[in-house]
Amino acid sequence: MTDGPADLDPDDREGDHEDDREDDHEDDHEDDHEADHEVGHEHPRESIEAGLEAERIGRRATRTTWIVRDVSLSVRPGDRVGLVGPSGSGKSVLMRALALLDKLDEGQVRWRGRVIRRRRVPRYRAEVIYVHQRAPLFDGSVLRNLELPFELKVRRSKSFDEARAVALLEQLGRGADFLDKDAHDLSGGEAQIVALARVLQLDPSVLLLDEPTASLDRDGAKLVERALAGWVAERPDRRAFVWIGHDPEQIGRVAGRTIRMESGRLSEAP
Numbered sequence: 280m281t282d283g284p285a286d287l288d289p290d291d292r293e294g295d296h297e298d299d300r301e302d303d304h305e306d307d308h309e310d311d312h313e314a315d316h317e318v319g320h321e322h323p324r325e326s327i328e329a330g331l332e333a334e335r336i337g338r339r340a341t342r343t344t345w346i347v348r349d350v351s352l353s354v355r356p357g358d359r360v361g362l363v364g365p366s367g368s369g370k371s372v373l374m375r376a377l378a379l380l381d382k383l384d385e386g387q388v389r390w391r392g393r394v395i396r397r398r399r400v401p402r403y404r405a406e407v408i409y410v411h412q413r414a415p416l417f418d419g420s421v422l423r424n425l426e427l428p429f430e431l432k433v434r435r436s437k438s439f440d441e442a443r444a445v446a447l448l449e450q451l452g453r454g455a456d457f458l459d460k461d462a463h464d465l466s467g468g469e470a471q472i473v474a475l476a477r478v479l480q481l482d483p484s485v486l487l488l489d490e491p492t493a494s495l496d497r498d499g500a501k502l503v504e505r506a507l508a509g510w511v512a513e514r515p516d517r518r519a520f521v522w523i524g525h526d527p528e529q530i531g532r533v534a535g536r537t538i539r540m541e542s543g544r545l546s547e548a549p
Contacts, residue, residue: 329392330355330519331377331407331485336386338369338376346372347543350386354485357515359508361534361548362523369543370523371412374487377521378409405433408483412490412523414474416465422458425477434481447476450506452499467494475503479510486510486520492529504533 331354338347347369354360362370375381379388379400387394395403416424429439445455451472471494492500511518524530530537537548
């Protein structure tokens with residue numbers, strides 16, 4: 280699998296701890312120096328209230344063709360943002376760009392008031408997670424898929440909690456026996472449930488949800504809507520989501536505000 284789940288980026292896997300400590304020290308110094316130079320004033324302190332900010336970001340398809348162009352967006356704690364627009368308008372490309380899964384061709388992304396430097400990208404991706412609509416999974420059981428994220432070095436201070444994983448699955452309409460199912464035997468909707476449980480257990484701050492109920496029936500979709508609304512409501516001072524959807528009724532239920540993408544550019548939806 281060449282494009283694994285965003286919560287399991289191969290660059291973030293466990294490495295040499297001594298190297299990590301050295302990189303952290305270098306990174307802190309590099310962040311301070313570069314941000315001071317780029318922003319032109321004293322290095323800003325981290326501000327949770329600032330949330331996720333994209334400033335005039337863009338992604339090219341070719342040297343002369345843009346998929347996303349001149350997009351600015353703020354996602355603050357407590358936000359429930361709906362992202363709508365026709366297929367091919369650049370919504371998924373924008374989400375991947377916000378998660379820094381793809382290199383930006385212009386603009387910059389800030390997290391809690393700070394520009395994200397290269398060495399801090401794994402830490403940022405632990406806080407801001409893109410959830411793909413096709414939910415790529417790894418070989419093995421559902422349980423193994425839920426355990427794997429805790430093998431990343433950015434999460435080495437946390438450990439897998441099976442009881443919590445079961446509680447999340449129950450919110451999404453599945454029981455403890457679901458842990459034993461093989462990932463290859465899951466339906467598309469079941470794979471989406473695993474992907475959501477996998478990221479929710481990681482306690483991220485922002486979820487970038489790419490049609491998270493596309494493969495679920497109506498009842499399953501309602502459970503996901505309720506679970507994600509509850510997730511934000513539980514910690515509105517830290518959590519938010521952006522939800523791509525094509526169902527106006529669903530977006531009306533889940534979103535506090537809605538933005539529209541047309542030909543790679545954003546506008547507030549009516």
